Amino acid sequence: MGALTSKKQQVNKVQRCTAVVSAFQSGIKERPGGPKPEEGPEPARASVPEETGQEGQTEGRASAATAVVAAVAAAPSSVNREAWARLRDGKGVEPEELEKRRVLTPPAYVRPKREADDDQPLRVDLDEREQPASDDTCDVCQVWTADDLRPCRICTRVFHDGCLRELGCPDSRASPDVAGWSCYYCDNVNLLLTEEEMYSLTETFKQCKIIPESCLVSDELLQYHHSVSKRRFETDLSDEQEEGVLAQFAALDPQKKGRVEWADFLYFESLAVLKRFRSENSLVRLLSAKERDAARSAFLSADRDRDGRVTPAERRRAQRSWFQRLGKGPTQSCDVSASPVGPLCESGPGQAAQTDQDDGPTSWADFLRDSAIYILAARPNSSATHIRLPL
Structure with missing residues (x-):
């Protein structure tokens, strides 16, 4: 008797659930119904089998109602709404898109804007370490563990x-x-670009028929550089420049897969845009407190006589140290200036300024300005090298 009572309670729950989804059954209710059987005396039946038959019918309705409720619960998902909209418009739906309710989405990133004093020197004291403390809670779930x-x-x-x-x-x-x-x-060093800089890079990709999120083989990378060279300088790449492009390909493909991943190609071109449009003072402002502390340590380790200056050779060794810590060998390197969308050619004014700096010792302020682009290039976790390392 107790089991029968629990079954009746289950039946009542199912009936209430069915009432909740009655709106989805309106189409069924509008169908023309068949002739109803004539009412008449029915032979006596045992009470338990009757409940069993009613329970079987109710369980069938329960499974259908449960499926509808599950669809209603999934409806608020924006991913599902978009998938169903494509299905409604005849564009199809990807099955995996209906299973992403538990996958988190990174927050939208707002690209930075150039400030009025962006090109002004930023004072960074050598003796005052910043030592920023890490946050207390997870950036995603805001929970401390x-x-x-x-x-x-x-x-x-x-x-x-x-x-x-x-x-x-x-x-x-x-x-x-x-x-x-x-x-x-x-x-993602591409997030350092402003909207204007990203627009310039995107237009270059469109003109050169670069497909986003796709890998590039060596011939495609050569074709990309040839195309940009013709559009910018109305000339083809020289044999020496082609060798530079192939060296760039080798640096972006350290695992010898025969292709360059899209992220590595994008990071390389993003760094080229930064060096083209930004001054050294602006690049210093992009460094984080941890990166400035790492630059202090590198400078102090190179300044063995503690006179506040380092030789050009010591400066180059310190600049290579960021990549050596990441397992990126100095032989696997490429030149930002080799990129047609990059900032400098071999005889550009920036290169001349760098040659002048090699004539004498470098102060802490000059060391930080000259090293900023290398520090930024060492940010990605990828094993590829996205900039030419100092020799």
């Missing part, structure tokens, strides 16, 4: 490994190494 948080080596953000997986970060990039790990904000 003590030692389970992974800090970014560039900024002060911290993350849970589980939150990184929910964001879709690959395990290879989430794994710690000797030099640390860059979060998805700092890893």
